[in-house]
Amino acid sequence: MFSIEDIRANYKRFPDTKIENIARNESKGLRKEVLTVLKDEITRRQLNLSLISWVDAKTKSFEGLERKNLIQKIQYQHCPKCFEKTKLLGFETHTVKSFLIGTSSSRDEQILCASCGKTAKLNAIAITFFTGWWSGKGFLLTPFTIVKDALNFLFIDKISDRILNAFVDDRTGSFRRYGTDDSVLSRLIKWKNNSDDNSTY
Incomplete structure (x- = not known):
């Protein structure tokens, strides 16, 4: 399993379109610490902040x-x-x-x-x-x-x-x-x- 530092370094190398795709389509299956890396990267790149809202919404599952x-x-x-x-x-x-x-x-x-x-x-x-x-x-x-x-x-x-x-x-x-x-x-x-x-x- 990759360390958070490795994941953060990988995300920094991804193009904007890849980060946007992960946020929209792949965020649900990510670990909490990886979600933090993703949201940090969205903020750092000054991408559309609605992506963070989407990630939060998509990962707050319905239970009980x-x-x-x-x-x-x-x-x-x-x-x-x-x-x-x-x-x-x-x-x-x-x-x-x-x-x-x-x-x-x-x-x-x-x-x-x-x-x-x-x-x-x-x-x-x-x-x-x-x-x-x-x-x-x-x-x-x-x-x-x-x-x-x-x-x-x-x-x-x-x-x-x-x-x-x-x-x-x-x-x-x-x-x-x-x-x-x-x-x-x-x-x-x-x-x-x-x-x-x-x-x-």
């Missing part, structure tokens, strides 16, 4: 009752798909699509009501069933993916808890800076649902 209340508030937003105000859950879907010369597989997470989430899972299974077999790799992946998504119906609550907790962790900075009003929660849920696409080829 505060986390529980936030997750409950997320769960009782309008469903972003059907717009019904009912309990929302985190759903995970997998799809495999094959072509003669290649295969694409994707894993998506969405926050939806139970009805829309189950429909999304069934649609993903159907897409995989009809389009997944048409390459060597797809022929191997397709049955595994179908069985995995089907079995996941037995663990909806457990998977939902994981996805919702990860959502809170990933968006901590946004919640701290912009609050947890319904409009903010709704916008961040829609953004998550539209942006999550972990495809591999």
Whole structure:
């Protein structure tokens, strides 16, 4: 592990764009003493001081009752798909699509009501069933993916808890800076649902 002196020396060598990127996108996983180095470097370079506010917001995680209340508030937003105000859950879907010369597989997470989430899972299974077999790799992946998504119906609550907790962790900075009003929660849920696409080829 690098000493703080080594880290401070490294940060001094980084260009401004690297420091800004660390502040915006990587600060959450840094140790407290490294965060101090980062904030010192932002100040020394006279970069936008809002970066320090962002680092502070992003690294002040939600714990205990505060986390529980936030997750409950997320769960009782309008469903972003059907717009019904009912309990929302985190759903995970997998799809495999094959072509003669290649295969694409994707894993998506969405926050939806139970009805829309189950429909999304069934649609993903159907897409995989009809389009997944048409390459060597797809022929191997397709049955595994179908069985995995089907079995996941037995663990909806457990998977939902994981996805919702990860959502809170990933968006901590946004919640701290912009609050947890319904409009903010709704916008961040829609953004998550539209942006999550972990495809591999």
